[in-house]
Amino acid sequence: xxxxxxxxxxxxxxxxxxxxxxxxxxxxxxxxxxxxxxxxxxxxxxxxxxxxxxxxxxxxxxxxxxxxxxxxxxxxxxxxxxxxxxxxxxxxxxxxxxxxxxxxxxxxxxxxxxxxxxxxxxxxxxxxxxxxxxxxxxxxxxxxxxxxxxxxxxxxxxxxxxxxx
Numbered sequence: 001x002x003x004x005x006x007x008x009x010x011x012x013x014x015x016x017x018x019x020x021x022x023x024x025x026x027x028x029x030x031x032x033x034x035x036x037x038x039x040x041x042x043x044x045x046x047x048x049x050x051x052x053x054x055x056x057x058x059x060x061x062x063x064x065x066x067x068x069x070x071x072x073x074x075x076x077x078x079x080x081x082x083x084x085x086x087x088x089x090x091x092x093x094x095x096x097x098x099x100x101x102x103x104x105x106x107x108x109x110x111x112x113x114x115x116x117x118x119x120x121x122x123x124x125x126x127x128x129x130x131x132x133x134x135x136x137x138x139x140x141x142x143x144x145x146x147x148x149x150x151x152x153x154x155x156x157x158x159x160x161x162x163x164x165x
Contacts, residue, residue: 028076
């Protein structure tokens with residue numbers, strides 16, 4: 001499994017504007033991804049020339065009632081970055097800002113070939129590193145750990161981000 005996980009790196013992301021949507025269901029990652037993709041098309045975001053939006057996602061806590069009564073529902077939020085001056089033609093998302101922050105990151109190669117093993121193992125590896133280093137998060141208030149799926153030369157990767165310092 002050593003070739004699955006890249007080296008842990010540190011990045012600084014600037015503040016960016018996002019459109020966010022959240023879904024609670026049996027398959028929230030796919031459901032919210034489909035929603036955001038349709039929203040991006042309807043809103044006119046995909047018509048912009050020379051703009052390549054990024055998408056980030058994170059787990060959302062659900063109540064014990066949702067977990068039990070709705071057959072183990074889970075929650076997931078997904079956002080897509082927006083240009084500062086972009087005015088969407090379609091509603092249905094929350095427009096907000098992700099603050100500038102520093103992150104420890106870990107890249108997973110081909111995360112969806114065995115997602116229920118590779119992704120949690122990647123999060124554990126990154127979390128253990130952060131907890132046992134000088135880079136421990138100072139606070140979680142208004143800070144998110146998240147993931148980003150990217151494709152490079154036909155290979156799918158997932159970058160995990162944990163805020164530090």
